[in-house]
Amino acid sequence: MEQRTEIASLGEFGLINHLTKNIELQQASSVLGVGDDAAVLDHYGKQIVLTTDMLVEGVHFDLMYTPLRHLGYKSVVVNLSDIYAMNAQPTQITISIAISNKFSVEALDEFYEGVYAACEKYGVDLVGGDTCSSRTGFVISVTAIGEVSPDQYVQRSTAQKGDLVCVSGDLGGAFLGLTLLERERQIYLENPQVQPDLEGEKYIVGRLLKPEARKDIISFFADSELRPTSMMDISDGLSSEILHITNNSRLGCILYEEKIPVHDDARQAAFKFGLDPTACALSGGEDYELLFTIKQEDYDKLVLNEQISVIGYMTEPEAGAHILTKGGNKFKITAQGWNAFKEQ
Amino acid sequence: MEQRTEIASLGEFGLINHLTKNIELQQASSVLGVGDDAAVLDHYGKQIVLTTDMLVEGVHFDLMYTPLRHLGYKSVVVNLSDIYAMNAQPTQITISIAISNKFSVEALDEFYEGVYAACEKYGVDLVGGDTCSSRTGFVISVTAIGEVSPDQYVQRSTAQKGDLVCVSGDLGGAFLGLTLLERERQIYLENPQVQPDLEGEKYIVGRLLKPEARKDIISFFADSELRPTSMMDISDGLSSEILHITNNSRLGCILYEEKIPVHDDARQAAFKFGLDPTACALSGGEDYELLFTIKQEDYDKLVLNEQISVIGYMTEPEAGAHILTKGGNKFKITAQGWNAFKEQ
Structure with a gap:
């Protein structure tokens, strides 16, 4: 990385703006995205599927061999995988991260490049999140929302003998x-x-x-x-x-x-x-x-x-x-x- | 605390089961709660509001003077506050936590007592989450979902001169x-x-x-x-x-x-x-x-x-x-x- 912008130089809202300014919502059900207290979704006639996962540095990933772009991509994908596993289609995600100030804005950008690449590939919208500081490791929490036609979701508990x-x-x-x-x-x-x-x-x-x-x-x-x-x-x-x-x-x-x-x-x-x-x-x-x-x-x-x-x-x-x-x-x-x- | 059960003694799924076994869903829109890849919600005819917040030990709270029960309660409340701030009614939450093994199961129970107390007071359902280990501090990520009649949500950007x-x-x-x-x-x-x-x-x-x-x-x-x-x-x-x-x-x-x-x-x-x-x-x-x-x-x-x-x-x-x-x-x-x- 050639440039290093301290995260503190942007401030919390500057950082959020920096990270989210290029979001283009793809889903018709995304009424309101990042930038207010909450996102607004509109899923008439569909059932909503919701899942969340947390990834912790030193437990789920090692930054020594995990490129940040890949980490961003994977953080999204593991949540989408849970939505597909319900036989549903993911539509929106939120992403919260806690990071120490050893990270530069450029490093965060790399992480978000991966996040946005996954959103684009799977056609989901990033509609919210939280960015806060961490005294120690990097923690990522992603929540994914999806939709499914009424009663078409598939559970773990419904296999039958002989299947x-x-x-x-x-x-x-x-x-x-x-x-x-x-x-x-x-x-x-x-x-x-x-x-x-x-x-x-x-x-x-x-x-x-x-x-x-x-x-x-x-x-x-x-x-x-x-x-x-x-x-x-x-x-x-x-x-x-x-x-x-x-x-x-x-x-x-x-x-x-x-x-x-x-x-x-x-x-x-x-x-x-x-x-x-x-x-x-x-x-x-x-x-x-x-x-x-x-x-x-x-x-x-x-x-x-x-x-x-x-x-x-x-x-x-x-x-x-x-x-x-x-x-x-x-x-x-x-x-x-x-x-x-x-x-x- | 008189008893100390090591978290490792329960295992990941034992722990999840321990923490969620008493959940009773209150919301008609909660079709399927904790225990599968994702929760299933059903919000026909309402718009969905979604928000998420992360709380990090040493940044947002100090365990030296924060009782865990209060911390659990507050983690939920700060997210519900964002839903109300959209003029919406919260209906479900998910909660993910990263904890070090210095915490006992009893300590976690105290935290969740606060979570459940907030859920009960505000009439929201806990429908999912993730529990993982942390090498260092305690990190909490809560996502709240709410509903609002079509186009009744209130943004930050819509004040008028003279208001x-x-x-x-x-x-x-x-x-x-x-x-x-x-x-x-x-x-x-x-x-x-x-x-x-x-x-x-x-x-x-x-x-x-x-x-x-x-x-x-x-x-x-x-x-x-x-x-x-x-x-x-x-x-x-x-x-x-x-x-x-x-x-x-x-x-x-x-x-x-x-x-x-x-x-x-x-x-x-x-x-x-x-x-x-x-x-x-x-x-x-x-x-x-x-x-x-x-x-x-x-x-x-x-x-x-x-x-x-x-x-x-x-x-x-x-x-x-x-x-x-x-x-x-x-x-x-x-x-x-x-x-x-x-x-x-």
């Missing part, structure tokens, strides 16, 4: 990207002369730093007149998420290891790090793919979609939640997902 | 409460044996620690068929807020010092600290009263309401924004409001 379990895209890539970047970070800390070795790892690094939300899958559902019986997004790892669906739907499930989609680049990275690719897919988080169930009779509607894999089926609750390995063994699925409070 | 400037309640009390608590904190730090001297200061301390949002004033507007021409809440001090209204409405104003409402207890505290009560009302923040303008012909509708003071009127923009003192002097109003980034 097929499906996932979009592929899994484990983001976790392997994180593993790689954490390794490079350690090497850098021990020897700052060594240049990072990210050769051939573009895919997994991209999965971590610049995830996308599966808008395309929701559009596909609408086009195919396919409504999942249950759905959620995969932010904490497949095993943690499928247990949400089985527990909330009061069912069991069988998943097939061989059906779990893992990208070739992720598989190779796993082998390089001595990790089991399936374990990465089951326990690694942040892929932001969709996990959903469909009625068996809807199978024909999605069999040709290469972005969707059928990985198992729902069973009676007494059978529990299990995975059948390639070797023919059957293991109980346990939530090895992320526990935010045990790591420290 | 009367009004405020609810009284001003400066919260700032004086803060001044008192900061003084006691210093004394405590220098000599931990000295007990805090809060004798007779209940009013100003209450104004800071447990503010209320002016739901009653919005109901009064509805009952009186009175629609303000512009409105906002007073979070940063009267002078900063009136400049938002004059600047956004492209007008000037004259305020009368003698008309600015200051509570007797606040006035006495100001004298005790050697401060000018009017300066406290103008520059002190966090009173969460409403600042609004009305047409002159509506004066009769509010003259009997003791909770509302008429403090001046809007002028042509060329006249600027001024205050006429009790001594007959005229001063330009400048925003001495809070600048979050200069303090550090």
